Amino acid sequence: MGRPSTTCSTRKNPNLMRTTLDFLLYDWLNVENLTECERYAEHSRETFDSVLDTSARIARERFAPFNRLVDLEEPQFDGERVHLPRETGEAVAAYAQAGLLAAGHDYGHGGMQLPYVIDMAANSFFAMASIGLSAYGMLTYANCNLLLAHGTQAQIRAFASPEMEGRFFGTMCLSEPQAGSSLGDIQTRALPDAGAYEADPLGPRYRIFGSKMWISGGEHDLSENIVHLVLAKVPGADGAMRAGVKGISLFAVPRELVDGDGRCTGRRNDIALAGLNHKLGYRGTVNTLLNFGEGRFPVGGEEGTDTGNGAIGYLIGKQGEGLKYMFHMMNEARINVGMGASMLAYAGYLASLDYAQNRPQGRPYGRAGKDPSIAPVPIIQHADVKRMLLAQKTYAEGGLALGLYCARLVDLKNTGGPRERADAERLLQVLTPIAKSWPSEWGLEANNLAIQVLGGAGYTRDFPVEQYWRDNRLNMIHEGTHGIQGLDLLGRKVAADSGADFKLLVERIEATIVAARSHTELSDFGLALEQSLIDLTEATTAALTDVSAEVGLANATLYLQGFGHTVMAWIWLDIAAAAITCAKQDGSRDSDFYQGKLQAARYFFRYELPKVEAWLRPCVTHDDTCLRMQETWF
Amino acid sequence: MGRPSTTCSTRKNPNLMRTTLDFLLYDWLNVENLTECERYAEHSRETFDSVLDTSARIARERFAPFNRLVDLEEPQFDGERVHLPRETGEAVAAYAQAGLLAAGHDYGHGGMQLPYVIDMAANSFFAMASIGLSAYGMLTYANCNLLLAHGTQAQIRAFASPEMEGRFFGTMCLSEPQAGSSLGDIQTRALPDAGAYEADPLGPRYRIFGSKMWISGGEHDLSENIVHLVLAKVPGADGAMRAGVKGISLFAVPRELVDGDGRCTGRRNDIALAGLNHKLGYRGTVNTLLNFGEGRFPVGGEEGTDTGNGAIGYLIGKQGEGLKYMFHMMNEARINVGMGASMLAYAGYLASLDYAQNRPQGRPYGRAGKDPSIAPVPIIQHADVKRMLLAQKTYAEGGLALGLYCARLVDLKNTGGPRERADAERLLQVLTPIAKSWPSEWGLEANNLAIQVLGGAGYTRDFPVEQYWRDNRLNMIHEGTHGIQGLDLLGRKVAADSGADFKLLVERIEATIVAARSHTELSDFGLALEQSLIDLTEATTAALTDVSAEVGLANATLYLQGFGHTVMAWIWLDIAAAAITCAKQDGSRDSDFYQGKLQAARYFFRYELPKVEAWLRPCVTHDDTCLRMQETWF
Structure with a gap:
């Protein structure tokens, strides 16, 4: 992790979260170092x-007051x-208006070219x-981000720039509806748009047919247009779609058709809202079921060359690479989900x-506690209340720290030297499931x-905590469920490359343990973490060797928890x-x-x-x- | 626990819960034995x-369809x-109408004189x-129950019989509002009703002044009348109220005044609804803030002998014994809270x-799992889904079993021989905080x-599970919070009588371990439970000796969890x-x-x-x- 800079940030901000954020960014991760690289010079x-x-300021004035x-x-x-x-x-x-939608993007695109870690801190x-309001x-x-990485210049101009x-x-x-965790089973079809397939400047044009479930921000009037990035399959010559994830391609499907400069044409694409999902929480974000190409808003070909069936979509990148592109985005989205969960915890x-x-x-224990005639004390003085606050502090601040650490790895991956890039990539492989x-x-x-x-009081809607709890419940579900994260970590990330990524993480953790030895206050913690690392390594070996994958992965969620x-103990040792x-x-x-950090x-x-x-x-x-x-035993 | 009867109940009921309930009642707890005692003959x-x-049937027809x-x-x-x-x-x-409000009460009161364990099973x-509907x-x-135990005949006739x-x-x-967990700090006053103090056949008459918070069922039109049982303090000769719990008395305060036969007189008592609590869940039960004696509905004395100030209330039992009476009821209420939580888990x-x-x-692991062209399987075939269902099964069925076991102890306490009564009382002391x-x-x-x-899907209101989760969140709060249960267990129940109650529980657990030795399938479990018992005993000793109460009780909630x-391991060993x-x-x-029971x-x-x-x-x-x-460190 970053070495503390020589002068520590002064903690003056009355906002507890900001104070910790500054400490984590500047003293712990030493993000000012990033300004030494060209991109952030x-x-x-x-x-x-x-x-x-x-x-x-914007969050305080425009978001927080309207959360309820x-x-x-x-x-x-x-x-x-x-x-x-x-x-x-x-x-x-x-x-x-504050430019935050382009915070990390290039100056050339009108962005602020901020490091990802600062962007994440801002968010x-x-x-x-x-x-709920932040999700849009x-x-x-x-x-x-995905369009910038994989779209053509025309697609960037038409879709990404307006975003x-x-x-x-x-x-x-x-x-x-029938394919959630199992994306290989999607049935949405994309058929080349006969007359206009090659003619459209926005890229190979297809007609999209299918239903998409759990689409956040899928329909609203908040913006001129909505650009849907849609996973779909292109049938083969025999009309059949390739089974599994390898047949998946990615398409940009705008709610309203646009010209090459991202101007709306006034022609509605055939995307129909089939219904809203009424959720337990996270209600500030509209969540939808969308039907593509059901015929509700038929769009004829520009030159009358097609039948007008299907929603118009443009292939992004190459056919069959859709899931790969999506996971380029998904990995950062997963860190973001974790960050959202941490910030709800913080709230x-x-x-x-x-x-x-x-x-x-x-009243406190002891003689005074037995005297009902003295005044009661604030409940923060009770040990069990302190326990509940301390636990929250470690979850919230620890989660924030892990998210920022991963964001800084993303920056290293993008701007570091060759070795730094490779290491950051490896660490992100194993840490992303945890950060989520x-x-x-x-x-x-x-x-x-x-x-x-x-x-x-906490059980009533007079206080905000019950909403945070409801809102936060989504985070173990979306962007890959908890169970999927466990399988991803153990079955894919840790297993990959003979465990090289996991090994690198262990080295980093051990380096922290060694460095912490210079602080006598932390010696017990270093020993305890060493033992957990031994247990974790043993569990990793046990799961991946001498046993079928079925047995080895059966307890992947528990592995995820132990991991x-x-x-998090490593993070806290380093913070301490x-x-x-x-x-x-x-x-x-x-x-x-x-x-406070030490006690946490x-x-x-x-x-x-x-x-x-x-x-x-x-x-x-x-x-x-x-x-x-x-x-039959249940 | 009960010895299995010689012929085990046949499991034919398609209702999974009922099948388990029958097994627990008849085979595990052998409740038919209860019919051998005179009361249940x-x-x-x-x-x-x-x-x-x-x-x-009533639950299926009249409750379940309206839960949402x-x-x-x-x-x-x-x-x-x-x-x-x-x-x-x-x-x-x-x-x-089914008579369930009197299920356990005496035939003489028009009840069914059912054992408490059957009553609890029915509920x-x-x-x-x-x-939410069941709470009324x-x-x-x-x-x-409380009125029957501590009220006068007149009070029973006027209040309990109509109930x-x-x-x-x-x-x-x-x-x-200012006194939740700390009941010693209540400020509701009860003043002798000058003119009518002794004249009222319903008992010593008082005027009640104060606000009561979190009152479930505090105001509604579901019944002719509502009988509030109110904790209040009677000021001394100097006008001051005794600090702490020892000054608390109990009063029956009807919403509408009644005559000696429980007939409503049409005269409203001075109880005003100050507001409803808008809750996260459990919304089927109205929850209120009530003001007693604020003057909204003044009631003059029957003979004009008083000022008409205050709500009329009748002292139950003796002055200063109010909390003791309330806890008579509270202990069973706590088992009920636990049972409610278990049943939400079951649902x-x-x-x-x-x-x-x-x-x-x-798809399952193995070769077939790699073939996306074969049909997907029901998710119950995935190990992690089985894990989540198994965990639920152990929580729901284990909680149900513990609740029934405690209810049977209540029956033993009420109807057993002298030794059985004493033992049941001791076991209930230490088990009630756990059952809650x-x-x-x-x-x-x-x-x-x-x-x-x-x-x-679980995150939407299209399925019932999100509501169960919200409803269940109340149970760690009401009838004594989790933290209070921990302090009650470690600081009061386990500490009492040199740990005699705890020791009896340990003996019972050891007896189960010994009995289970005859089943080779269970030998590992017995050893594991033996070790936990050693750990628990060590923790108990550590908390209660050689250390201040402040330090010893600081981790009482963790003790509660470990206990x-x-x-629960004991319960499951015995069930197995x-x-x-x-x-x-x-x-x-x-x-x-x-x-299924063995695997759980x-x-x-x-x-x-x-x-x-x-x-x-x-x-x-x-x-x-x-x-x-x-x-200052937070």
Whole structure:
């Protein structure tokens, strides 16, 4: 990880989250180093801070105040159009106007050319303020990123540029009603558009037919247009579609047809909203079932050369490469999902911290505690409330740190030297499933604890914590379920290349353990982490060798949990070491802040890390209890 | 626990829950034995079954179909009255008409004189069908129970009898806005009603002033009247109220004044609805803030002897004994809360099992799994889905078993021989916090897993699992929070009488371990449980000796978790032994059913029990990380 810079950031910001964010960025990850590379040479801590300040302000003014509103007034479909609260439009407009839809993109595209880690830090404010409102920008950004990476110049001009300007929004259309986790089973078809296949400047033109499920931002009036990126299959000469993921291609399918400069033509594409999903949470984001090419909005060929059947879509890149392109985007989207989960955890942490500081109830132990005539104390003085707050702190701040660390790896992958790039790529392989799954699981638990701190009040809609909990429940499901993350980690990422990526991660963790030895306060933690690393390595070997894949992968979710907590212990050990170093440099200044980081690390090592062994045991013993359970026994 | 009867119950019922319920009642707990005692001599398996059949039918017809409705149409207050869906009234009327409000009460009171364990089994159907609709009956039953135990004959005639008939409903009024967990701090006052203090046949008459928060069923038109049981303090001669819990008395405060025969007089008591709580879940039950004696509905003295200030209330039992009476009821209420949590877990288990059996997605591992041209399989064939279903099964069925076991202890306490009574009382002391907290925590996790099995579908309101999860979230909060249960268990119950109650529980667990040794399939489990018992004993000793109460109790919630999983392992070991015995007697009949119990036990021992050590470690080491955390460090 980054070496702490020689002068530690001063912790003056009254916003607890911002203070921690600054510490993680500047002291822990030392992101100012990034300005030494050419791409970010024009940036400085000042420009980074300016983006963070602007983001914090817009999030505070335009997102946070309406988070409950967009939960209560969930999207409505009247058969013609989708109704969203006015404030949704104002929030996303403010986000776009600040240039945040192009924050990381090239100057040449009108972007700010910010490092990904700063972009992610900026977005953390929006996720914390209102995850539902923040999704439109996130989706559009990811969509645009993919177009920039794999689209033609014409496609970039027509679709991506309007997205960076905030005129068009974007979606990702992967799932179908019958195909969620199993994308190889999608049935959406793309047929070459006979008359116009080659003539269209926007690329090979196809007609798309099929239904796409769980499409966030799939229909709304927030932008001039919506660019759907759609996975579909092109049938072979025999009319049959290739089974499995290898037959999947990617298409840009605009809600309204555009000309080569990204101007809307006024001609509606054949994309019909079949219905909205009414969700447990995350209601600020409209979620849809879309029918492509059902004939509701027929589009004739420009020169009358075709039948007008099907939605018009343009092939992105090469046929059959669709899933690869999508996963280019998906990997960053998964880190983003984890970041969203961490920020929901942070929001709940701060809300419950505030409540605990202000709610009097009960008395401390000891003689005074037996005297009912003395005044009650704020509940933050009770050990069990502190436990619930400390747990939330480790989940929220630890998740934030892991997300930022991964984002910085993305920057290294994009701008580092050859060795740095290769290493970053390897580390991201094994860390992405953790960056997605760990905050999704433990951020949810953080929100659960936030409700518990508030007690009955937390169970009402008078306080925000119940909404955070509902909102956060999505994160273990979308962008690859928890179970899929486990299989991806153990069956694919850790197994790949004879475990070379995993080995590199272990080396990095060991380097942190070695470095932490210079701090006597941390010696126990280093030993404990060493042991978890041994357990994890043993579980990895056990799962991948001397046993069928069926048995080895049967406990992949438990492996994911054990792996995740081990990674998080590493993160906390490294944060603790950085805090000690900063504390020494700062003298008495901010000592509370650093003590908090140390105590959080202590909590994690003593209360959380011991769980690793329990999770990994079934992996080590090849336990087949679940695998052998029969359907008739339930 | 009960010895399996010589012929095991045949498992023919297509209702999975009922089949397990029958097994637990008749084969595991051998509740038919209860008919040997005088109080239940007129009962038989047939009368028990008849109550269960009736309950199952009413729950299926009048409760389950409206569970979503009462969630969507939550209670509304128009300033005058509370509006509930019509179906709420029909459900509670059907419950009352079946005599279930008096199921356990004496024949002499018009009751069915059923054992408590059968009563609880009957109510499990309602909790599973709609926890929100079931609460009215539960509350009234508990209220009535308390009146029968501590009220005068006149009070029973005026308040309890109409409750048994279903004409009056009841509430429990403990919390106040400033006093939730800390009941010693309640401020509601009760002043002797000067002119009528002794004249009223319903008992010493008081005027009540104060606000009561979180009152379920506090206001509605479902019944002729509502009998509030209110905790309040009677000021001393100096006008001051005694601080702490010792000054608390209990009063019956009817919404409408009644005559000595429980007939409403048409005179409204001074109880005003100050507002409804808008909850995350459990919306079928109206939850209120009530103001007593605020002057909105002044009631003059019957003979004009008083000022008309205050709500009229009647002292129950003796002054200063209020909390003791309330806890008489509260202990059974806590077992009921746990049972409700288990039944919500069961509901989610069955819903996700059904989904998993019918949703095709993905392919098994192995060669066939690599062939996308073959048809997908139902997701129940995937090991990770089986894991999530098995976990739910152990949480739901284990929680149900623990609740029934405790209910049977209540029956033993009430009707057993002297030794049995004393032992049952001791065991209930230590098991009640577990019976309340364990299903509340793990039933919620079961619902979390149910959502996960359904994936995106589980996150929508098109399926019931998200509601179960929201509904279940209340159970860790009401009737004593999780933290309070931990303190109660470790600081009070386990510590009491030099640990005699805990010691008795350990003996019972060891007896199960010894008995299970005759089954070779269970030998590993016995050893594992023995080890957890050693760990638990060590943690108990560590917390209660050689350390201040402040440090010893700082990790009481973790102790509660470790204790809970140990108890549950004991329950599952005993269930597994009963299943093996039954399977031998039954031959090949129902072997799937018994295999399921064995596999669930196996899951619990291999995947769940190993967590105990991680939870107990901070207790053993006197870890003070949470205790020493400073407010300024957060």
